[in-house]
Amino acid sequence: MYAITGSELLELTEVPDPVPAPDEVLVRVSTAGVNRADVLQRAGLYPPPPGASEILGLEVSGHIEALGSQVAGWTVGEPVCALLSGGGYAEKVAVPASQLLPIPDGVSLRDAAGLPEVACTVMSNVFGAAELQPGELLLIHGGSSGVGTHAIQVAKAFGARVAVTARNPEKLARCAELGADLLIDYSYEDFVAALSPHGGADVILDVVGADYLPRNIDVLAVGGRLVVIGLQGGRKGELDLGKLLGKRGAVLGTTLRARPTYGLGSKAEVVSSTREGTWPMISSGAVKPVIDSVYPLAEAGAAHDRMTSGGSVGKILLEVG
Structure with a gap:
């Protein structure tokens, strides 16, 4: 486990405007999404990948201000949202054109800032890595989080059943409103006991890591797939390979x-599949952004405190422009 402190250290400062590379666009940022990765980076626990901006922020919405010399298919002034490797907590950010997404029909420019990270995470993990199928049972740990609230809606729209864990009745009620079928309060309920009568989970989307590893294996259905995308409960756990083999499961x-910008398994591939698979669900209204709260950029520390408090449901945003 880790303790997160230091939100008071965040401050606004002047930096040079980014200059887009030939394959990039310059976006004037309207709103930035807040993610747990930002909190970890602030605490020194999640450094940006080589070459990425050290400024926090993994997703934004805004308008295109300039195009790199090799960019086609986008126009200056067009409203967009984007998946970033960093740099979102700023007035301007340079981003590869392959990581841009149009604003879905019916979604405001502000709310669109909360879509790229969760949508790409769910598409690449639940449907890409785990290959969730209609009728299967998806267990989402942290169902009231930004990723969780999005995953519930997309999985239901896809025809899957959804179980969630969350901490209190209010959060579980919000998950039920979004379509969750089975609600588990992890403060007093054991998710293994709760799901065993249903045959276990075909797919598990897990942000906890080590603390949940043995029980996640216990609750996997035969042929089940456990996808670990977070380590809130630690990095190292004990894996019973006998159980995993007996269930023909996968971790x-x-x-x-x-991920690299281009190539096999790249951000470009993930963004493309997300636009093709998820954006029509959003434009139809079957999937909607779930926004918990909005803070001015100057109050990014308070937004981080809101995230670490455990009280939020859905996405936290920062208004920039």
């Missing part, structure tokens, strides 16, 4: 930020 670990 998968993935990250999004460290």
